[in-house]
Amino acid sequence: MHIDSEQSVIVDSDLIRRYDQAGPRYTSYPTAPHFHTDFDETDLISALQTSNHQARPLSLYFHIPFCEHLCFYCACTKVVTRHHEWGGPYVARLEKEMALYLKHLDASRPVEQLHFGGGTPTFLRQNDLTTLLNSIHRHFQLLPDDQGEYGIEIDPRALEPGTLKRLREFGFNRISIGVQDLDVAVQKAVHREQSLELLAEVMAEARSLGFRSISLDLIYGLPLQTPESFARTLEAVITLRPNRLSVFNYAHLPERFPAQRRILETDIPSPENKLRILAESISTLQQAGYVYIGMDHFALPDDELTLAQKEGSLYRNFQGYSTHAGSDLLAFGMSAIAMVGPNYSQNIKELDAWGERLDHGHLPVEKGIRLNEEDLLRRHIINRLTCDFRLDFAALQQQYGIYFRAHFSDCLPALKQLEEDGLIQMDAEKLQVTPQGRLLIRHVCMVFDAYLPQKSVRYSRVI
The missing domain is CATH 3.80.30.20 (tm_1862 like domain)
Incomplete structure (x- = not known):
């Protein structure tokens, strides 16, 4: 797949003011x-x-x-x-x-x-x-x-x-x-x-x-x-x-x-x-x-x-x-996050407690999560959006066996709103983030984040 990385990003001030909300940076999904x-x-x-x-x-x-x-x-x-x-x-x-x-x-x-x-x-x-x-x-x-x-x-x-x-x-x-x-x-x-x-x-x-x-x-x-x-x-x-x-x-x-x-x-x-x-x-x-x-x-x-x-x-x-x-x-080290297969684990965040765990011969894991199939699908989508600014629906169907519009029917109203506001374009084959939407890519990803409504977390603002 060829991605047009030369496509310029466009700063739409009105759009940014409307969508400048708090959201994750998506260095992982689910987030820590x-x-x-x-x-x-x-x-x-x-x-x-x-x-x-x-x-x-x-x-x-x-x-x-x-x-x-x-x-x-x-x-x-x-x-x-x-x-x-x-x-x-x-x-x-x-x-x-x-x-x-x-x-x-x-x-x-x-x-x-x-x-x-x-x-x-x-x-x-x-x-x-x-x-x-x-x-x-x-x-x-x-x-x-x-x-x-x-x-x-x-x-x-x-x-x-x-x-x-x-x-x-x-x-x-x-x-x-x-x-x-x-x-x-x-x-x-x-x-x-x-x-x-x-x-x-x-x-x-x-x-x-x-x-x-x-x-x-x-x-x-x-x-x-x-x-x-x-x-x-x-x-x-x-x-x-x-x-x-x-x-x-x-x-x-x-x-x-x-x-x-x-x-x-x-x-x-x-x-x-x-x-x-x-x-x-x-x-x-x-x-x-x-x-x-x-x-x-x-x-x-x-x-x-x-x-x-x-x-x-x-x-x-x-x-x-x-x-x-x-x-x-x-x-390795206090607070460090590992990703092994479909698993994330985070080390203890306090220096003394992290060291004490190691001194007793134990890996200093404090918390983590095992991703299920739905997590893996949504992680893939968020990763491709943040890297390519695009989703290929046929590729999703081939890799995960899902029809995009059927599987994500609950996301379609939010995606339709993003499309009406000019952040994305969608047709039967793909979702494409527009030059105006690139700065707000975190907001596009949030549509696919099944964990956001489940827990009140204070994130930084998108812009």
């Missing part, structure tokens, strides 16, 4: 709030044993929760500390977790994807980082250089000299850097001060070492931002020519994330200014040659994500957009 504690360690072990027979390749995620500084906007699971010596015991427990996994897992399966997230993975001092990398190499079958998608999140402010070189020698070929905003006043308001010069220096070093992809994250809607100030940030970032850019909406949920209480609501841009920032950013990025991949993500035309979207092979998981579908995702 619907996991339950009935799913435990024994369920994960059973899933691992079943997966050995299916012999899918592996994807590994390591959550390094530590940060030296508290960024006020952050909604990640983290531990803020200046105690770098905490890294050693944490790495030792990650080694225990890997060993426990391997009691039930065929580790000869190739690791196609590897990701370090956080927190700040580069919080680890080089000796602890080297210990962790060596342990991963001992336990798992890594691919030769650049055959896998091996990425790590980098904080330029927490990067020891030589760390990038060590990562590259191990096989990492991608880095992701949180920038958020380059305006000094905005940086002070969110407690993340980082210069353009430092960012450029780290990117130049990464390129000289042969990292093949650099992704930068920006956030719009932060305190004291204006359309003019964010335009200056975007202009500076584009001159560095990252391979990928993420432009996220700041979700202000101080009742869930206490650090956000330090942000004055009166400093947050008005909805009108947020929409203007978004619209102007999309226009600027498209003029600079970036392709809108979807869900806040942009990439250069020759990037692997762009090429995968053209081919219809793009995939979305907890690490965002990916070119590696069909892997079993193993997750």
Whole structure:
């Protein structure tokens, strides 16, 4: 299937105002709030044993929760500390977790994807980082250089000299850097001060070492931002020519994330200014040659994500957009989420409780869910919508044995409304998201989310 990834996204302000409601980002389906504690360690072990027979390749995620500084906007699971010596015991427990996994897992399966997230993975001092990398190499079958998608999140402010070189020698070929905003006043308001010069220096070093992809994250809607100030940030970032850019909406949920209480609501841009920032950013990025991949993500035309979207092979998981579908995702570290076959499991979110479970010889599963056939169908639909902006009804019938209009008859009124409002087009063969509907793809996906009415969950706004 050929996907027209060159189709521009259109910012329809009236449509966005009408549909700008809260909704999931769909890095999984069902989403994490619907996991339950009935799913435990024994369920994960059973899933691992079943997966050995299916012999899918592996994807590994390591959550390094530590940060030296508290960024006020952050909604990640983290531990803020200046105690770098905490890294050693944490790495030792990650080694225990890997060993426990391997009691039930065929580790000869190739690791196609590897990701370090956080927190700040580069919080680890080089000796602890080297210990962790060596342990991963001992336990798992890594691919030769650049055959896998091996990425790590980098904080330029927490990067020891030589760390990038060590990562590259191990096989990492991608880095992701949180920038958020380059305006000094905005940086002070969110407690993340980082210069353009430092960012450029780290990117130049990464390129000289042969990292093949650099992704930068920006956030719009932060305190004291204006359309003019964010335009200056975007202009500076584009001159560095990252391979990928993420432009996220700041979700202000101080009742869930206490650090956000330090942000004055009166400093947050008005909805009108947020929409203007978004619209102007999309226009600027498209003029600079970036392709809108979807869900806040942009990439250069020759990037692997762009090429995968053209081919219809793009995939979305907890690490965002990916070119590696069909892997079993193993997750290590506090709060990390695994996906093994038709199962999700999430680790304990508290550092001490996570470590104590491992010290007693148990996989630290806190909750999870086993997907039924209907879940798998709806997950497939949501994944294809977020990656392709299109559904092929004949392909659904062939793969799942369902007639779209009959199976989803209860969704047809909502889809008809989306069609009347210009977000989608439907005929007997397909559902196609329009250029106006691309920014609201989360809203299109929500039509197929059977769990949304079942539980009151506070999500971020779509735009």
